[in-house]
Amino acid sequence: MISKERPTVLIVDDEKSNLRILSDILREDVSVILAKDGRQAIAKARQMKPDLMLLDVVMPGMDGFSVISELKRLPETSSIPVIFVSALSDVDSEANGLRLGACDYIHKPFHADIVKARVQLHLKLLQQRSMLERLSNIDPLTSVANRRKFDESLKVTWEQSQEQKFPFALVMIDVDYFKQYNDTFGHAAGDAVLEKVAAAIESCIDPEDDLVARYGGEEFVLVLTKKDEECTQRLTKACWNAVKELNIPHLREDSIEHITVSMGGVYCSPDSTSEPLEALGEADQLLYKAKQNGRNCILWGVGQNSSTNNPLCV
């Protein structure tokens, strides 16, 4: 994913002179990393995650075709675009390189302007792709993750939790009496509340490990990873409190004078036997109970699959 101002290009060639010439051509526009063989190329790609690679084909030991096959197999390098730069100018070699997943093929001897132009073109395409990816994962009203991103993250988090043995929590969040708010203040004011609520929740979580997503309508969901139960509950309470502290007047006749949220959370351990959707269902039931309980509270499940029988109010 191309996020930095100055993209990084990994150049792989066993000929020192080619490495020097190619880096001289590119270093004005990009940061250059060099590798002199296939093994080094894979190690540097995994470690430094370049935005683009220029890869020689004929190299002693591991050739460029084997390198690209390995890069495409590894999840952390599979999306790095690779341009072959090769003296093999026959149709079969070029077709093979493209079939293996290269985005382009430049023939040696290369021309500086062609190398520059092709690199710029692929960096531009990469930038557009990453912008599209970002947009397709974001809720346009609140700018937090959308349902699509949440579904994907839940699946990945569940799998990683099982493999890497870390716990995670799912928390469903729903704005209280929101219909009444819309009816009183109008839909546009309701939209502004959703934006503020999302931002308040987002400000409390750790963007490295956690995710807040708009689940739909006035409902949000949290995925909190790698924390013990106490820390998870503390963080959830901080989110609940952050919404309260927005002090958005609701003007209800009863006791709730400000916008509040209800929450239902479950803590999933790596040895959980239930499935992600079951855990989500449990969190949803706890949220329902929190609403029945008078709203403006958090209900936690206690232990695996026992959450709905014995909820804990914090």
Ligand SMILES: Nc1nc2c(ncn2[C@@H]2O[C@H](COP(=O)(O)OP(=O)(O)OP(=O)(O)O)[C@@H](O)[C@H]2O)c(=O)[nH]1
């Ligand atoms: N402004 C605005 N309102 C929305 C949006 N999505 C859903 N809503 C409104 O959210 C309200 C949800 O109403 P209900 O499901 O009855 O829930 P509630 O009034 O919050 O009641 P409780 O959840 O029981 O506290 C409905 O009036 C929806 O129209 C949105 O994007 N913007």
